[in-house]
Amino acid sequence: MAVVSALTFAAFLQFDPNQTGFQLVEKALWIPQLNVYYLLGTDGISFPMVVLTALISTLASIGSFSIQRREKEYYCLYLFLVTGMMGTFLALDMILFYVFWEIVLVPMYFLIGIWGGPRKEYAAMKFFLYTFAGSLVMLVGILGMYFNSTPHTFNLMELAENEFSFGFQKLVFLALFIGFAVKVPTFPFHTWLPDAHVEAPTPISVILAGVLLKMGTYGFFRFSFPILPDAAYWFRPYLAILAAIGIVYGGFVALAQTDFKKMVAYSSISHMGFVLLGLAAFSTNGFNGAMLQMFSHGVITGALFLLVGVIYDRAHTRDMNAFGGLNAQLPVYSGLLVFFSLASLGLPGLSGFVSEFLVLLGSYEYSKIYTAFACLGIILAASYLLFMVRRVLLGPLNPQWESLPDINTREIVTLVPLLIITLGIGLYPRYILSFFVPTLQQLLANIGGALA
């Protein structure tokens, strides 16, 4: 992990945010018969995701010290998983992208299936089959693009230059959409998520929420929108509807949870809805907000899952009603939990607010109704998070937990960087925005050009 972080940091130094094309490109011919390349590179869209991946997986690996069983296999699969995620965000060749996308599934399947909770087999199987089914549809879309492009190519940049017919674009968009939507997850393709999250061990939940979900929305940014702009424009009302449903629906269902981890899982569905809404807005604010929301959701929800894990390791239960008054017993833990809850409910000054504000600003220009729905989601977020804080931290202390130890140094080490980032983005969003604003501006200009 240290190596990955170091390399990412090196890339960080070399990355020039003002350049809109791809940078740090690596290219090698892979399957010459099909014109497939091993083509990696990064730009303003993928670079924040790469940083996020490195960050979250490093912290989650520190969080993995609590895993005491079959460590060798665990870390082996873990590194394999990181490879897949990095590759997914870096691949510029659609076949290579597909390969990395599928590679992620394999270690994830085993990580949930071996180190998971009581229903781990079911959850792992469901996760694998669901996403696999989705990605097969995506593969059909990829192949469709290959055969309709002249010359036949899987190269992303060359594909983007092809002008596909409108009907064909719609078909391919739909195919890619199913693949990506399962991953996001968008309502109604979301049910694998609560199971997988609840059964997965803590660090894996963190990676699931922090990185894996972003692969879906990243797919929209990287492939669907640049290559199929007309279809994306045509589908925007549907995207917005699904986003609004997801935001409100996820919020309501989160409100009904008694399982701490499940609540956070459903809140993810709600928050990822904002990303989709920002995409549907088709404006600078919407895109920037969606991109930032991807990053900040990864950080905040990752932290929340870590916190759930902390309490689960100690109390061996996640039933929120079983707790109460922990504020007196675990002051440091409580402070962190309140901080990240507030970040998640979009308190100004923390990163969640900036991204949701931008998304809503973008979507308001597009549609007032969906924006109003999304605002309902914000109220719901405040409801379920404060309800959680109320049940877990406040009220009289349950005598059962009188000997519960507070959060330890290792756990604090995993959380503090996330805290700093959340605060940093919230107070000075310009810095992180500068990484992707030029690229998104260019993307919007390209799409706009295709529309005109």
Added chain:
Amino acid sequence: MAAMLALVIANNYVQYFMAWEVMGLCSYLLIGFYFHKDSAANAARKAFLTTRVGDVGLFLGIMTLFVTGGTLSFTDLPNAVQTGAPLLWLAAPLIFCGTIGKSAQFPLHVWLPDAMEGPTPVSALIHAATMVAAGVYLVARSFVLFTSFPVVMPWVMGVGTLTAFMAAYIALTATDIKKVLAFSTISQLGYMVTAMGLGGMTAGTFHLMTHAFFKALLFLGAGSVIHGAHEQDIRELGGLFSKMKQTGATFVIASLAIAGIPPLSGFWSKDEILLEAYEEGHYLVYGVLLLTAFMTAFYMFRLVFLTFFGKPRNPDIHAHESPALMTIPLWCLAMGAILVGLPGSPFMDHWFQGFLSGAHHGGEINGMVMGSSVAAGVLGIGLAAVLYLLKPQWPVAIATTFRPLYLLSVHQFWIDDIYAILILNPFQGLGEFLFGFDRLVVDGLVNSSVTAMQRMSQIQSWIDRNIVDSIVNLTGRGTVIGGDLLKLFQTGSTQFYLLITCLSVLAFLSFELTTGFQELPLLREEFYGFSSFILDNIFPAPWGSNHPFAP
């Protein structure tokens, strides 16, 4: 504190909103300060959520302003208004939603009484004097926006008046010393909002200033009482004046101020608002506000008489005066409560109003309005004195006679219960319903699609086993049977083969002869070709002229 200062020096709506929210957060944390108490924890959550509902309105309002008006700066607001963008008017009511939430106006006032679970100095500072006034300040800041769209103004006025009246009415029967003050705060905030709605920005802001002093004083006084007597229920208190002279004296000053007795500060500012209502011709509003002023005087002095005068009702209470650390701030605020009205009074030529509006405020003194407001105050105090000092049995009698009205007040118009039935329970219920829906329908579909696939694969497996495979097996079996049959021909006896050959040739020849050569030209030709080929190759006879080995 920092957030509140940031709020008043913010020059655009985004900064304002951020400060506003951080303020809400601090309020949440401070209300929940005694978090081990269930009531405090619930009150904190309620306060945050209720104001948040208003905040979303404000948030949408800010976005409307930005999208239609193109600016978020307070200073650019007048220019933006003049552009006359079509949807700009929508921003005003939406921004007002924020005020309703934060300044505890009807229908989002329910959080403020519960917020009294927090420590008393917190109540004094943020829930009486300053933070709740941020909503009024917001209207004052966006005043251009409100005045440009006259449709909105009656609503602002109506909400304010209704709140002022309703909260005062509830305060009549409240028995917790801090609850009385909380409802009083709501009522006074209602006054300010009404003033805004009437177009009296200066009057509203002036009342905001004066109210901050005497209400903070009242809360600190209440805190001192709670500290000295360890009791918050005014029915248990009584006769405290002899034991807590400092507290009692300042409390009476503040009560006189809020009751609108000249020359204390509350008189000047409340009079301004009443004057505004009268001059604008809103006589109904004027009447209601006057009635509210009467009720204000009544419930405040009910509080004063029950707490500080009469006989001690509970012998277990051994009150003592609070230390100087607590009484000195009381006197400071008392000075304010007395004097702060003067800058806005005719004696100082309405300096405060001039400072705000930038123009000379040539307000006439309206004897009728002034007289009526003083009369309302004096009458209220008098009635309270009669009921709670002279004839203590009367209030009970009145309560039983007008039982429905009494219950309406005691149960705070049942608004909390209505919200529980109409909003909270349905929300929770909807959440649970959707969760069930998610489990059963959405996830059920996923699982049943898997089950369906398993079923299908079972069917296919049956088909595979019984049909496809049986065809394969049949082929195999057919081959075996065919082989078995053909085996019969493989006898190994030459005679048998010869016999077969002869029979075949005979059969063939007979076939050829009976059908005739003409009808099967093709067959014949092929037959000839084939036989000649065989004959040529196998028997290289001398007659084959084109044979390769032919000489």
